[in-house]
Amino acid sequence: MHPRNPYRNPPDFASLAEQYYPLKKHIISTHDGGSTVDFQDPAAQRRLTEALLWRDFALQLSVPDNRLCPPVPNRLNYVLWLQDIVAATFCSNDAVRGIDIGTGASAIYPLLACRLNPSWIIHATDIDDLSLHYARANVDRNNLQNRITVGQTKLNDPIFSIFDVDIDSQYDFTMCNPPFYNSAEDVARSAETKDYSPSAVCTGAEVEMITPGGEYSFVERMVKESLQHKTRCRWFTSMLGKMSSVPEIVALLRLNKIDNYAITEFVQGQTRRWAIAWSFSADRLPDMLARINNPMIQSSMPPRNNLQQAFSSTHSVDDLIQFLRHNLGLIDGVRIISVETDLGSSIFAVETLSNSWSRAARRKKLAPEETQESLASIAPVLRCRIECSQGDSSTPGPRDSERKPSLKFQYVWVSGHDRTIFESFVSHVNRKVGQQIQEMQ
Numbered sequence: 001m002h003p004r005n006p007y008r009n010p011p012d013f014a015s016l017a018e019q020y021y022p023l024k025k026h027i028i029s030t031h032d033g034g035s036t037v038d039f040q041d042p043a044a045q046r047r048l049t050e051a052l053l054w055r056d057f058a059l060q061l062s063v064p065d066n067r068l069c070p071p072v073p074n075r076l077n078y079v080l081w082l083q084d085i086v087a088a089t090f091c092s093n094d095a096v097r098g099i100d101i102g103t104g105a106s107a108i109y110p111l112l113a114c115r116l117n118p119s120w121i122i123h124a125t126d127i128d129d130l131s132l133h134y135a136r137a138n139v140d141r142n143n144l145q146n147r148i149t150v151g152q153t154k155l156n157d158p159i160f161s162i163f164d165v166d167i168d169s170q171y172d173f174t175m176c177n178p179p180f181y182n183s184a185e186d187v188a189r190s191a192e193t194k195d196y197s198p199s200a201v202c203t204g205a206e207v208e209m210i211t212p213g214g215e216y217s218f219v220e221r222m223v224k225e226s227l228q229h230k231t232r233c234r235w236f237t238s239m240l241g242k243m244s245s246v247p248e249i250v251a252l253l254r255l256n257k258i259d260n261y262a263i264t265e266f267v268q269g270q271t272r273r274w275a276i277a278w279s280f281s282a283d284r285l286p287d288m289l290a291r292i293n294n295p296m297i298q299s300s301m302p303p304r305n306n307l308q309q310a311f312s313s314t315h316s317v318d319d320l321i322q323f324l325r326h327n328l329g330l331i332d333g334v335r336i337i338s339v340e341t342d343l344g345s346s347i348f349a350v351e352t353l354s355n356s357w358s359r360a361a362r363r364k365k366l367a368p369e370e371t372q373e374s375l376a377s378i379a380p381v382l383r384c385r386i387e388c389s390q391g392d393s394s395t396p397g398p399r400d401s402e403r404k405p406s407l408k409f410q411y412v413w414v415s416g417h418d419r420t421i422f423e424s425f426v427s428h429v430n431r432k433v434g435q436q437i438q439e440m441q
Contacts (some may be wrong), residue, residue: 001077001267001268001397002076002077002080002265002266003369004080005073005076005077005080006056006294007052007072007073007076007085007268007348010050011266011318012032012035013017013027013035013036013037013048014027014035014094016048016051016052016055017035017051018317019051020047020050020051020054020055021057021400022047022050022051023037023044023047023048023050023051024255026038026043026044026047026048028042031059035305038387042065042069044090045069045071046063046065046069049061049063049069049070049071049072049106050366051360051398052072053072053108053111054074057111057112057115057116059111059112059142060138060141060142061106061108061111061138061141062105062134062137062138062141062376062383063105063134064105064130064134064241065111067104067105067106067130067134068105068106069106069130070104070106070108070290071268072108072112073268074266074268074271074273075108075109075111075112077266077268077273078109078175078177078239078266078268079109079112079113079116081264081266081275081289082098082113082173082175082235082237083116083117084289085171085173085235085237085262085277085285085289086172088283088286089170089234089235089283089284089287090234090406090417091283092297094119094122095119095120095121096117096119096120096172096173096174097120097122097123097169097170097171097172098110098113098121098122098123098171098173098174098175099122099123099124099125099160099162099171099173099174099175099233100113100121100122100123100124100125100161100174100175100176101125101160101174101175101176101178101222101238102125102127102176102177102179103124103125103126103131103135103150104126104131104135104177104184105130105131105133105134105135105138105230106134106135106138107124107134107135107136107138107139107148108122109122109149109177110139110148111138111139111144111148111369114144114147114148115126115142115144117272119149120147121148122147122148122149123148123149123151123162123166124148124149124150124151125150125151125152125153125161125162126152126153127152127153127154127155127157127207128186128207129152131207131367132150132152135150136150139333158225159218159221159222159225160174160222160225160226160229160232160264163229163232163233170231170232170233171232171233171234172233172234173234173235173236173237173277174222174233174235174236174237174238175237175238175239176218176219176237176238176239177238177239178211178215178218178219178238178239179207179211179214179215180214180215180241180242181217196307200368214242214245214246215240215241215242215245215251215333218238219238219240219245219249219276219346220249220252222236223236223240223249223252223253223256223258223278224256226278226280227256231280231400232343234279234281234283235277235278235279235281235283236277236279237275237276237277237278238275238276239266239272239273239274239275240274240275240276241274243272243274243294243296243297245274245382246263246274246276246297246300247297247299247300249276250263250276250300253278258278258280259302259303259374259419260278260279260280260281260283260284260290260302261276261277261278261279261290261302262276262277262289262290262302263276263277263290263291263292263297263300263302264277264280264289264290264292264300265277265292277290282379282416282417283373283414284413284414284415284416284417285305285307286305286306286412287304287305288306289403290302290305291304303419304424305412305413306410306411306412306413307410307411307413307423308409308410309408309409309411309426309430310391310406310407310408311391311406311407311408311409311433311434311437312406313406313407313441314441315407315437315440317345317346317388317389317390317407320388320407320409320433321346321388323433323436323437324386324388324409324429324433325409327429327432327433327434327436328348328350328429331352331357331428331434332356333352333353333354334350334351334352334356334357335350335351335352336348336349336350336381337349337350337351344389344390345387345388345389345390346387346389347386347387347388348385348386348387348388349383349384349385349386349414350382350383350386350392351380351382351383351384351415352380352381352382352425353378353380353381354381355381355382355421355424355425357424357425357428358424358428366435380415381413381416381417381418381421382415382416382418382421382422382425383412383413383414383416384412384413384414384416384422384425384426385412385414386409386410386411386429387409387410387412388407388408388409389407389408390406390407390408391406391408393409409429409430409433411426
């Protein structure tokens with residue numbers, strides 16, 4: 001589960017029922033003297049979802065018996081991941097605008113997102129009349145109609161038809177929990193193998209669970225449509241219900257030369273879901289948001305945006321910071337935007353307008369007419385953060401007095417379209433600082 005998810009520890013069901021009375025009749029005792037609910041009982045699941053949303057988010061929800069009642073912890077994981085993506089790549093003070101594809105009767109994603117983030121505005125869509133009716137009622141019930149709009153799309157409409165209707169707005173993210181399955185037989189096979197959950201009954205209607213070609217085909221449409229709307233949205237994202245879909249979607253992204261993508265995993269009890277994000281912008285995500293440690297899909301992970309270099313030296317972290325400042329100052333066009341200092345470390349935010357450190361660039365100096373004024377409007381080709389800190393270990397010498405403490409740089413690629421520029425910059429700085437350390441030992 002996400003580190004900020006309050007349900008990392010299961011709720012006290014008995015206490016929850018005391019606060020939300022409709023849940024009380026669904027509480028059952030466990031062998032260890034505790035309490036739980038029967039997750040095979042659809043009514044119990046619905047009352048639990050209502051109780052958690054009411055107690056923890058001041059949200060009131062009504063979902064018909066023949067439509068999906070979503071579990072809160074898993075849905076919250078997705079919203080918190082999007083929150084992290086926005087925090088990592090969004091620099092403006094303007095409102096954050098998102099799109100929820102297939103919002104369902106609950107409209108749970110827009111409701112959670114807007115309750116957690118006062119500046120977020122969500123446009124939600126669905127193709128099902130009944131789901132739309134309840135989604136709009138749930139938005140109105142929680143007085144969020146000024147920040148959440150619910151629009152209808154048709155089965156054969158473009159998934160991102162909102163871009164053709166709202167031609168002026170820029171969006172920061174899309175989200176989607178697509179139908180996982182290709183057919184009713186596919187759903188039955190999944191139930192037999194307990195794919196969606198070994199402990200909870202599935203309450204979704206066919207319109208919510210099934211789409212021709214399954215989730216891969218749905219997300220494939222999203223990827224292909226996103227190629228037409230590259231600049232309209234910072235991050236396109238979707239949940240995936242099957243791990244086998246992850247490498248298939250990644251292969252599709254790579255085929256279309258989309259190298260800026262991220263993968264994460266959501267865990268709720270014994271249920272696992274995955275999510276993928278991709279972007280045509282220069283924004284880059286740190287590895288903690290873009291990569292997971294799963295050997296079965298490791299080859300699908302995006303290249304690392306975090307790089308590290310350790311130095312064995314008798315120098316202090318303060319010395320390393322001075323070495324970094326000195327060598328950054330020697331690179332034409334490199335600018336230190338800010339420096340944040342914490343206990344034992346400093347983080348430099350750095351940008352450059354060109355690859356001025358390469359051998360070819362050093363041969364070709366700026367023409368006289370290319371003044372600083374004319375360069376002011378050029379977007380940087382690279383933004384990154386460099387953290388200077390004490391390493392995790394020390395290198396032993398022949399005597400204890402000769403032990404060399406380890407110092408390190410941690411680079412995080414923040415923005416840029418060309419990975420080779422980031423890697424070249426890292427290599428150049430490491431080499432120059434390493435040489436200075438050697439000279440001053």
